[in-house]
Amino acid sequence: MIGLKGILKKKYSTYSLIVYRRGCGLVWWLILLLIIFMGCSTKKETVQKPTVTETEHIVKKGENLEVILNNILSHQSTIEIINVLTSADFPFRKCFPGDSIKILKENGDFLKLTYSQNLTFKYYIFKNDDYLFVAMKYPYIDTVTCFLKGEVNSTLYESLLKTGETPVLVFRYADIxxxxxxxxxxxxxxxxxxxxxxxxxxxxxxxxxxxxxxxxYKGNIGEYHGIYYCDQDGNEDYYNLKGESLRKSLLKSPLRFSYISSYFSKRRFHPILKVWRPHHGLDYAAPTGTPVSSIGHGTVTYKGWRGGYGNLVEIRHKNNFKTRYGHLSRFAKGLYKGKKIKMGELIGYVGSTGLSTGPHLHFELHRNGVSINPLKVKIPRAPSVKKKYLSDFEQHRDSLLKYIEQLSQPVGEEISKE
Structure with a gap:
């Protein structure tokens, strides 16, 4: 059974306004609460009813704001808008696909622009005679603390998605x-x-x-706990109940979710060569294009084609470890021999190159030049909680476990609000 409880913690909202005079570049910063939908024209005398048109553009991958505006407005209007947004510290490099740009024009001239970004920030630009006004809206943000529990049915990935959460939470949980x-x-x-x-x-x-x-996480493999803790020196990590870091120098798998189709063996019947020979690695079955990550920090010592491995990446790690990733369909962009790689960094994609009967990753782990079974190797841990902070960690741990025990009771509605 799966349960979810939430606690509403905080919300906030504010606006900022900038005034920009066209032609002189004079900018004043005013911080105030702004009524967004203000009148944009003070003229009372009209010869004929103005024609107002609205154009909406959804940002696509690779687009930037200046190019988008030039396609809708005059070059002069684009320059003026870019100038005022620069004064407002508008994050041009964070225009994400899916963001919305709405532009109002009166008789063909720019009147108002609304930029909606990631459901959170909104930027408004208004024209009034020789002035442009830009307002930045910081909307209400609710932070909710949630508790989720459930059982594995089929795979952990599928079971967590059934709770209604997104793959982002699934991957972050798995990463811990x-x-x-x-x-x-x-x-x-x-x-x-x-x-x-x-x-x-x-x-x-x-x-x-x-x-x-x-x-x-509890199962036949044991009971595992991950407690987030940050000490007074700013060191933060996830620890087990003893205060030992969950991190080690190498990850247990180069793929987050897949299954092993062939295990490490001194004698395996090769499906293509039809002979018995050692299989010095693990084969992870996964669809072509599945991302492959380095299991640890290291340096790329080989990138390219190598016989039966097909497209191969080889990485040298500390403590005389070396890893190989074979049958890749392609390599990660920017990967090259000699590049420094971080743990979990993308290095390529699952494929079926070389001697392969279908899409999978062939993964090998070597130590001191000898291939070893990745499922049986013991990897050293990262530093534990410092002794001087262990008592503080234990209090933090105990209070969290007590609170979680209360949340684990039969599921109800939202339990509290502040």
């Missing part, structure tokens, strides 16, 4: 336990999970996830 649990091989139906997390809303529309505060 990525050093402890291989969600490809170690999960079973009936295993249970819980997540205590924050997410934000704007006008009842979901915006983004914030922190995962605490989380658990």
């Amino acid at each position: 336990f990525a050093w402890e649990i291989d969600f490809v091989t170690e999960t079973q139906n009936g295993d249970s999970f819980s997540i205590f997390f924050e997410k934000t809303f704007c006008d009842s529309n979901f915006v983004e996830y914030l922190n995962i505060i605490a989380t658990t």
Whole structure:
């Protein structure tokens, strides 16, 4: 059974206004509450009824604001709008696909622009005689603390999506336990999970996830806890109940969600060559194009075609570890021999190049030049909670666990608001 409880924590809203005089570039900053829908013309005398038209453009991938405006307005109007938005610190590099731009024109001349960005920020530009006014709206943002619990049925990925949350939360949850649990091989139906997390809303529309505060996973493989904690020195991480970091120098898998179609073996019948020979790695079955990530920090020592491996990436890590990723359909953009790679960084995509019967990733782990079984290797942990902060961590842990225990009771409606 899956349950969800929420606690409404905070909301805020404010506006900023900038006045820009056309032709002289003089800018005044005024911080005030603004009534957005103001009249844009003070002229009382009209010869004929003005023609007002509205054009809406949805930002597409690769587009920027200046190009979009030039396609709708005159070059002079575009320059004036860009100038005033520059004064307002408008984030030009953060124009995302799906953002909305609405432009009102009166008798063909610019009158008003509304830019809606990511359901959160809105920018308004008004024309009044020789002046342009730009207002930035910071809308109400509700931060809700939620508790989610459920059981695995089929896969963890599918089970979490059935709760109504997005893949972003699923991946963040999996990332916390990525050093402890291989969600490809170690999960079973009936295993249970819980997540205590924050997410934000704007006008009842979901915006983004914030922190995962605490989380658990229970099954035949054991019971795992992830407690978020930040000490007074600013060190933050996810820890188990003992205060040991969940992070290790290498991840347990280069893919988040898949399954192993062939295991590490000293003697395996090769499906193409029809001979018995060692299989010094794991084969992860996944659709062509599935992202492949490096399991640890390191340096690319090989990128290219290598016989039966097909497209291969080889990475050297600390402590004499080396990893190989074979049969890739293509490499990540910007990847090259000698490049420094971070843990979890994209290096390529699943394919079926080389000696392969179908789309999968062939993954190998070597230590001191010898291939080893990735499922059995023990990897050292990152630093634990410092001894001087251990008592504080334990108090934080205990209060969280007590609160989560209360939330784990039968599901009700929203439990409190502030």
